[in-house]
Amino acid sequence: MLYVIVGAGRVGLRTARVLRESGHDVTLIERDEGAVERARAAGFDVLDGDGALEETLESANLAEADAIGALTGDLNDNFVACMIGKQYGCRTVMRIDEDYREEIYRRYASDVDEIIYPERLGAIAAKNALLGGNIRAIADIAQHLQLVEFTITDSAPMKGYSLSELELPADTRLLAHGKSDAPLDVPDPDETLDAGDHLVVLADFDALSDVRSIVVGESGPSKALGGA
Amino acid sequence: MVTAYVMVKAHTGDADRLRGEIEGIDGVTEAHIVAGDVDLIVKVSVDTPAAVKDAAATHVQDIEGVESTQTYIAMD
Incomplete structure (x- = not known):
């Protein structure tokens, strides 16, 4: 798969790196000379130019690309890059700079398929680090x-039970289960829950603290789990 | 007649309501939700420059969810 990333700054370059680690081809577009050099030094194909211009995007082989990530810090550039990307049939991902805008772009920007607000994702990671322990948003x-x-901890109420015995509250679904040293997998109802096992659950915010007390048995401020 | 364009920056995602309330202000002829650094651009058409200030500065800024405005008066 070929991906075009506009912006080789802290968000774009990192995204390019993880795409490459997953075996994908990435072309970066960047107009700042210093950033171009840094990305080239990291071994990336970098086009030196303005990603909000069609000619730049054309030379990035947009027609062959599967998706375009408009990940610069400039909202206008990102939006225009997505509009052009859509014309070429790409899936489009746009970075935004303030969280209230997520709703506006979701609703009105029909050329934008997905919206990324990096600070929100950072906040989720920071919250997990602060909460620590056996729960991770x-x-x-x-x-x-x-x-x-x-x-699952040694003191978890569900420890020793099988997955089929796990009764979750309404508005929640168990999506995946993994033994402590194995990757996550589709839940097998016959598996037993042992200490160190991981469960991935999709839950309504209102049900989260119930899920938490059923699965890991801890009571705590459920608010801490709320959105980032 | 004085024509002016008012750039509106919001702090809410409720852009529909903002546009609706802005469109209801006397002198506002058009309001569009836009992509970019500002969230709405509003066209105002009134009799005097003072009325521009009244529509833009006072009425638009009074709307809940409006962060700031910047007004440009057309010279042509």
Whole structure:
């Protein structure tokens, strides 16, 4: 898969890196000379130019690209890059700079398929680090829906039970289960929950603290789990 | 007649309501939600420069969810 990333700054370059690590081809577009050199030094194909111009995007082989990530710090440039990308049939991902704008772009920007607000993702990571322990928020799926990973502890009430015996509250689904040393997998109802196992649950915010007390048995401020 | 363009920056995602309330202000002829550094651009058409200030500075800024405005008076 070929991906075009506009902006080789802290968000764009990092994204390019993880795409490359997953075996994808990435072309970066960047107009700041210093950033171009840094990205080239890191071994990336970099086009030196303005990613909000069609001719630049054309030379990035946009027609062959699967998706374009408009990840600069400039909202106008990002939006224009997505509009052009859409014309070429690419899936488009746009970085925004303030969280209230997420709603506006979701609603009105029909050329933008996905919106990324890096600070929100950073806040989720920071929250997990602060909470520590056996619960990790993976993502906010929607305003009221969160994806959470729980780790079964020795004191967890569900420890020793099988997955089929696990009864979660309404508005929640068990999506994945993994033994402590194995990758996550589709839940097998016959598996037993041991200490160190991981469970990935999709839950409504209102149900999260119930899920938490059922699975890991801790009571705590459920607010800490709320959206980032 | 004085024509002016008012750039509106919001601090809410509720852009529909903002546009609706802005469109209801006397002198506002058009309001569009835009992509970029500002969230709405509003066209104002009134009799005097003072009325521009009244529409833009006073009425638009009074709307809940408006962060700031910047007004440009057309010279042509």
